[in-house]
Amino acid sequence: MIDIRSDVMTLPTEGMLHAMTAAPLGDEQEREDPTVLALEDDLTELLGQEAAVFVPSATMANQIAMLCQVERGQEIVGERHSHMFRYEAGGPAFLAGAIVTGLTGTNGVFTGDQVREIAQIRDSEHRPRTALALVENTHNVSGGRTWPLAALDDLYDTCDELGLAVHIDGARLFNAAVALDVPPRRITGRAQTVAICFSKGLGCPAGAALVGRSDVLAPARRIRQMLGGSLRQAGVLAGAARYALRHNIARLADDHSNARTLATLLAEGGLPVDPAEVDTNFVFLELASLGIAREEAQARLRSHGVLWSNAHHPTVLRAVTHLGHSRADLHTAAARTIQALTSD
Numbered sequence: 001m002i003d004i005r006s007d008v009m010t011l012p013t014e015g016m017l018h019a020m021t022a023a024p025l026g027d028e029q030e031r032e033d034p035t036v037l038a039l040e041d042d043l044t045e046l047l048g049q050e051a052a053v054f055v056p057s058a059t060m061a062n063q064i065a066m067l068c069q070v071e072r073g074q075e076i077v078g079e080r081h082s083h084m085f086r087y088e089a090g091g092p093a094f095l096a097g098a099i100v101t102g103l104t105g106t107n108g109v110f111t112g113d114q115v116r117e118i119a120q121i122r123d124s125e126h127r128p129r130t131a132l133a134l135v136e137n138t139h140n141v142s143g144g145r146t147w148p149l150a151a152l153d154d155l156y157d158t159c160d161e162l163g164l165a166v167h168i169d170g171a172r173l174f175n176a177a178v179a180l181d182v183p184p185r186r187i188t189g190r191a192q193t194v195a196i197c198f199s200k201g202l203g204c205p206a207g208a209a210l211v212g213r214s215d216v217l218a219p220a221r222r223i224r225q226m227l228g229g230s231l232r233q234a235g236v237l238a239g240a241a242r243y244a245l246r247h248n249i250a251r252l253a254d255d256h257s258n259a260r261t262l263a264t265l266l267a268e269g270g271l272p273v274d275p276a277e278v279d280t281n282f283v284f285l286e287l288a289s290l291g292i293a294r295e296e297a298q299a300r301l302r303s304h305g306v307l308w309s310n311a312h313h314p315t316v317l318r319a320v321t322h323l324g325h326s327r328a329d330l331h332t333a334a335a336r337t338i339q340a341l342t343s344d
Contacts, residue, residue: 033231145280175281198240202244203248207237207241269337
């Protein structure tokens with residue numbers, strides 16, 4: 001079985017496992033774990049920021065970033081299909097009492113003008129004050145698409161003008177940096193906060209971080225404690241993350257190349273896939289023109305030895321390439337997919 005459902009399916013490599021077992025350990029909650037401290041220093045330098053907090057998951061990082069910057073009844077604006085809005089169990093409402101306003105974007109990207117049009121930047125008796133703009137980069141629901149740098153700069157300029165904070169949900173930030181061929185800090189350096197995930201394309205078993213301005217993150221560890229995310233000998237996971245930062249960022253280009261190969265092979269095999277829409281490591285397959293229901297397509301694919309996942313769109317399947325796939329795996333996956341969906 002070839003599993004191309006998601007890059008969360010990555011497993012630690014032998015080198016990463018060695019780094020985990022060799023990591024010096026201490027009590028992270030007491031700020032005594034040397035591997036966590038070193039990782040946080042690595043991240044502030046890499047992302048052009050001032051402080052970092054290691055956390056179990058990027059969802060927790062997103063929620064802590066919100067709780068550091070948004071008061072009850074204030075507004076967060078972002079693309080309407082953002083992960084934080086749709087797939088974090090209503091956290092903004094439940095935890096912060098925040099209003100979320102979803103903007104209609106193009107490939108996950110919205111504009112400064114859209115924010116300027118709706119933002120309430122002064123206290124009002126009637127309208128919630130806008131506190132935060134959310135950027136998801138890469139954007140999951142749109143198919144792992146990146147924010148063009150010009151669009152990101154425009155948003156930063158607008159938020160600076162309006163006095164709004166910017167949070168980057170960078171669960172796949174390093175994919176964006178590699179695809180755009182820029183240092184990660186070029187994307188994140190002007191944000192107030194950035195969430196990073198280590199358990200997707202970087203190949204770690206768990207772990208994430210919230211990185212940002214020192215003053216903004218001042219309450220972050222207390223909030224992490226309230227959310228149940230304080231850690232002890234977290235250097236085991238931080239060791240994996242430090243290994244990933246050294247070894248697994250540049251190689252994301254291989255995942256992107258493999259995704260384009262998969263998309264090209266599927267298109268050449270007559271399936272409705274557009275290779276031009278592959279920015280990073282996602283491939284979307286549109287089933288509507290094939291006249292096959294998604295449940296039936298999934299059953300056919302499984303019977304042919306390949307696993308795809310359901311995308312947000314009801315007629316779309318998603319494949320995500322990662323370090324566990326060889327080029328040969330993707331050729332085999334393409335052949336099996338074509339056979340499963342085109343044979344009677």
